[in-house]
Amino acid sequence: MARFFVNIIVQPLFMKIKIIVFAAVLLFRGIIVINAQEQQNEKKNPYYKPTETSKLTVSNAEWKKVLAPEVYNIMREKGTERSNTGPYVHNEKKGLYYCAACGHLLFSSATKFDSHTGWPSFYQPYGNGSVSTSKDADGERDEVMCARCGGHLGHVFDDGPAPTGLRYCMNGYALNFVPNP
């Protein structure tokens, strides 16, 4: 009789421990799978090469496979993120901003300023070969593109601060910030 009571009290306890251990194993395996997927996503874009400067010609069909949807929409379809919804608007860390599509060096935090527009803004590109500009289709605004891959970044206006008087109004999703070590 005593053995019977031990069985009904102790056995469920063992079952509970087994279930907890089993759940912990599943959770741990899930975390490993998610991490592996994240790493795969980062590796998925073979055109992202910060050390390369040669011009890139990649079809939109190919870009669509390797860019996140919001990045593709901005960079290949000239979309615009809504004000204050993209990354880096209030990023005050020191570092460099690279093209989100190809890894080309575009801007330094040293020329970033708060334009109160809700988009990350700079008064000049990192170097002469960082960006290219051309008139929008309607001829009104000056479009800014990555000089390496031609990806759309935003627009440049002439109401910026000294010393250039320019305001490079960028989509945060078109940029990839790397903080200084």
Ligand SMILES: [Zn+2]
């Ligand atoms: Zn680029």
